[in-house]
Amino acid sequence: MKIVSTNIGEKKEINWKGKIVTTGIFKYSVDEPIFLDIEDVKGDAICNREHHGGVLQAVYGYSLKYYAYFKDLYPNLAFEMGIFGENLTIDDLDETKLHQGDTFKVGETILEVTVQRNPCMKLGVRFNDMKIVKQFWNTTFCGVYFKVLQTGFVKAGDVFEQIKSCPENPTIAELYVAKRIAKGM
Template identity: 30%
Template structure:
């Protein structure tokens, strides 16, 4: 049985952040929790989300691989122990190329299902004052990804991500990234990604619409 290490579970309240001349509400400045916490169908009990980019049932929990931290170190300010990109869980061994849309995991008392890649937004770039950050995330494919919560329950520091099942379609998170960020995706790329029935209910209709244009 495959169990991936979760280095930390992070939460934050929404605050008004100012970077340069821009101010905006954000929950990017997440801190690790110390005790168990309830994970509902819309996320961790003490975590807030700005709904235009995050949150809801299809993006209830965000993962970012610690495996990618070394890629960013030196180019930007990386503090081990912090949520580099405001992720809820920082993990080891699981990443976009070995994880599929629809893969299911046990996490504490909860059950999770992978839904879609994280699509980097301007707030991350603004946080680090790195306008090119979004392009680097897209080109590298080091985006992280989201889960929906199939079964709610408590989670705590030290809980691992236990793989329960692989999705039969076998569409990796990276394949979805390649479709999303390709300037001229082929129809076969759309068809391949849309084979994943667990694809998020927010992203799937957008891809169907783009495919049919």
């Protein structure tokens, strides 16, 4: 796995069907390295700390290989790196092969796989279509949250070197499917 793009965003207020929604999901690729801290990515807005950020969800990674699937569903949408709200766009992230606790050295950091990303309405705001939320749930293309064990900078081109494997733990895809079933979806 390799970082294709590093992405951060500012806090935005969007008028969504007459209601003001505050979000940090509008992330865009940056050319300079980004600093992964214990609870978040420096310079990146997190507007809902109940569901994003914090020790177990400090960094969100999403796979570039899933972009094609959603581009087919939204051919008129301008797809840019970070459109899913991810901090790290990774070339070949695979939730069916990543287990909770798997640990990687990447750039100056050490990252541990923690949990899946459960989509919320703000993904619909970003896509300007709430159908994306259900479409996202109906895949295992959820992306991965990472805990930052060692802070530092990462940049596009940095490679994930696995330093700990936890095959005894559930995969991120298994956690995501269990959450989807629990929600009755």
